[in-house]
Amino acid sequence: FQPISVPDISQKLAQLEAALESEPPAEKAKTSISRIPFPILDNLRARRWMWAALGAAATILLLLVTYQIPVVQRWLHYRTVSTAYGEQKHITLPDGSIAILNANSSLRFLSRWRENSERRCDLTGEAYFDVKSSTGESQSEFAVYTRDGRIAVMGTRFAVRDRGAGSRVTVEEGLVKITAIDSTGKHLSSKATAIVRPGQYVAFRRGDRQLTPHEARWGLYITWWRDHLVLREAPFREIVQRLEETYGLTIEVEDPALLDHTISGSIENRDLEIILRTLAEALQTRVEQQEGKIIFKAAPQL
Structure with a gap:
């Protein structure tokens, strides 16, 4: 092996200090920057690009949240209409059907119904419905849900009452199909169904195994909303x-x-x-x- 001469560290440091002191301040700053290793400069540039990209992404996301979510919400928004004691409300539903909500009642439905999808209303209390018939290619069912079951029609006039002690459906015009909810309160029964014709009513509760139409003689359940x-x-x-x-x-x-x-x-x-x-x-x-x-x-x- 050849001997390697070891530099005098103290001498080199002294020379460097002398060189720095002899340069003007501006030159010092320039020299200091020029001596930064290239990998560090590359990392700084990459970080600047990363933060710029993140800022742009955040701006785009903010625009999407601001302008797109309300559009989605308009399609998915549920509307609930309620009445106080002694009050009635006339409601125009998304398909043009009419619901007249009796006092101390509430009706919940989507603000828009998609074509060929169920036109669903959830009722607590009492309401009279004048349902617009499905026309053309759209053959979606109109359905009213109470805590006791489902009332489905294509186009008719009928009244539904649910005051917590069972439901009652009275038909003025057209046909109505009623399906009771089973005793678990989670599923529609496959057996407890009934077709109700004009001038008939059915009173039922969840868990009923048989639904029987009766003659509606009273008029009390179909004319409550009239003068x-x-x-x-x-x-x-x-x-x-x-x-x-x-x-x-x-x-x-x-x-x-x-x-x-x-x-x-x-x-x-x-x-x-x-x-x-x-x-x-x-x-x-x-x-x-x-x-x-x-x-x-x-x-x-x-």
Whole structure:
């Protein structure tokens, strides 16, 4: 091996310091930068490009969030319409069908229905539907869901009532197919179904194994939204229950025998006081309001 001469480190440092002190300040700065190794400069440039790319991506994402998500939400947005006691609302559904929502009720549906997809409404309370028929290539079913089952139609007029103690469907025009939900509350039953025709009604609950249509004589469940309530042998018991549900009242009937009376006729349906007075006249009794309650008095003993 040949001997290697070891440089004098102290001497080299002294020479470097002397050279730096002899250069002007601007030149020092230039020399200092020029002495940065090339790999470090390359890394700095790569980092600048990376941050610029991330900034551009963030801007594009912000634009997508700002302008695209509302468009999607307009297609997926659910609308819920609710009513208070003593209130009714007329609703135009996305396909042009009409729903009249009775008091103390709510109706939920998509703000837009896609072609050939189910036209679904979820009802709590009571509503009357005038359904627009499917035309052309679009043959989507119109379906109303209650907690007890599914009511499906193609085009008809009918009323649905769900007040928590079972559902009731009354058909005025067209045909309606009802399918009850099974006892688990998760699936539609394959056996508990019924076709309901005009002038018929079906009362059912979830878990029912058989649905049977009956003649709808009362008119109470199909004319509640009109200017005049048409009664055909309607039990006073049912009328009392509907008044409590519609107006949030507490009604007391002093003579229990009155509850079994039936009433026929037409009653003006826009003023509670007129309704109560007309009912009292039909029953040949008096009606009073005491401490927030409506009381139908017992007939005086002769």
